[in-house]
Each structure stands twice: as C-alpha cells, then as structure tokens.
Amino acid sequence: xxxxxxxxxxxxxxxxxxxxxxxxxxxxxIADIEKMARFFQTGFKIKxxxxxxxxxxxATAEIYSKILKPESETxxxxxxxxxxxxxxICPLLKDNxxxxxxxxxGHSPDVSMFAETLLGISGVGKSFLFTPGSALAVxxxxxxxxxxxxxxxxxxxxxx
Numbered sequence: 001x002x003x004x005x006x007x008x009x010x011x012x013x014x015x016x017x018x019x020x021x022x023x024x025x026x027x028x029x030i031a032d033i034e035k036m037a038r039f040f041q042t043g044f045k046i047k048x049x050x051x052x053x054x055x056x057x058x059a060t061a062e063i064y065s066k067i068l069k070p071e072s073e074t075x076x077x078x079x080x081x082x083x084x085x086x087x088x089i090c091p092l093l094k095d096n097x098x099x100x101x102x103x104x105x106g107h108s109p110d111v112s113m114f115a116e117t118l119l120g121i122s123g124v125g126k127s128f129l130f131t132p133g134s135a136l137a138v139x140x141x142x143x144x145x146x147x148x149x150x151x152x153x154x155x156x157x158x159x160x
Contacts, residue, residue, distance in 0.1 A: 001093065001142045002044060002101040002151065003118065006135035007111050009033040009063075009156075011056040020082075021054045032133035032156035033060050037067035039159055043151075044101040044137070048072040050089060051105040052080040060133075061105045070103070080106040086114035090145045098142055111136075118148040131155050 009029030015022035025033070040046065046068045051061035053076045065074045079089040086106060093102055106114070112128045115136050121127050128136055134155040140148035 007130040008057040008060040010132040033063040046070040049074040049103040050077045082107040
C-alpha cells in the first residue's frame with residue numbers, strides 16, 4: 001500500500017478564539033497544498049484521505065479532496081490529533097489492498113515520528129523534518145505496517 005504522510009499547509013500563528021485547534025491556513029498555505037495536490041496527481045490515485053480534526057488539517061484535506069477526488073469520502077480521525085500515536089490509524093487501513101494509496105494529513109512532529117515508525121528508523125522525529133505542506137510517500141506492506149520504502153519526500157517549496 002502507498003501511504004502519503006502530509007503535514008498541513010502553513011497556518012496563521014494565532015486564531016480568533018486563541019485556540020491552536022482553530023488556526024486557519026494562510027494564503028501561502030492554501031497555494032502550497034494546491035501545488036502539492038497537482039504533484040500527487042502525477043503518480044497516485046488516492047483512495048481515501050484521513051485528517052486530524054483541527055481546522056488547518058481539515059482545510060488541507062478539503063483542498064486535496066477537491067483536486068484529487070478520492071474514491072471514498074474524506075474522514076476526520078482522532079488518531080491524527082497532535083500528540084497521538086499515529087500508528088493507531090493502521091487498523092483503519094488494513095482492509096485496503098497493497099496497490100491502494102491513502103493520504104494522511106497531520107501535525108509536526110507526529111508526522112515525522114509516524115514516518116520513522118513505518119520505515120523502521122529510530123530518529124525520534126528528526127529524520128524527516130516536515131515543513132508546512134510537505135509530504136512523504138511510503139510503500140508499505142499492509143500486513144505488518146513496517147519495513148516501508150520511501151517513494152519520495154517533497155516540500156511545496158521545491159515545486160513550480
């Protein structure tokens with residue numbers, strides 16, 4: 001299975017209500033995610049998108065969904081909240097085939113730690129520094145969710 005692990009787009013540093021969970025994407029964040037979605041189109045047909053319930057990750061997932069048109073409805077997942085163990089999402093993915101592509105939208109440093117777990121790297125969130133909007137595509141056997149292989153790791157700043 002292909003799992004694309006993505007960090008949400010750039011968000012405003014503050015929200016109107018003062019809550020971190022309410023922060024919205026900046027215009028740059030929106031443009032970056034649109035750019036990333038166009039890049040994803042060149043290699044993957046996304047089956048499903050899961051995202052953290054936070055406003056910025058939901059908005060990121062909505063942009064991806066609008067452009068990528070996944071087969072299944074985009075879904076919020078508590079497992080992708082900041083500070084959660086993202087590996088807990090794997091049981092939701094096990095019924096997909098090894099040829100399916102799933103997109104997960106989350107937060108830093110959790111996306112880094114999840115990537116390292118899938119790849120069998122022990123860098124404690126330091127091997128992959130996800131800037132806002134960046135993503136890592138991993139090919140991983142759904143039977144064990146370990147021993148993954150990197151397909152690509154890209155930041156919107158590297159795309160035209």
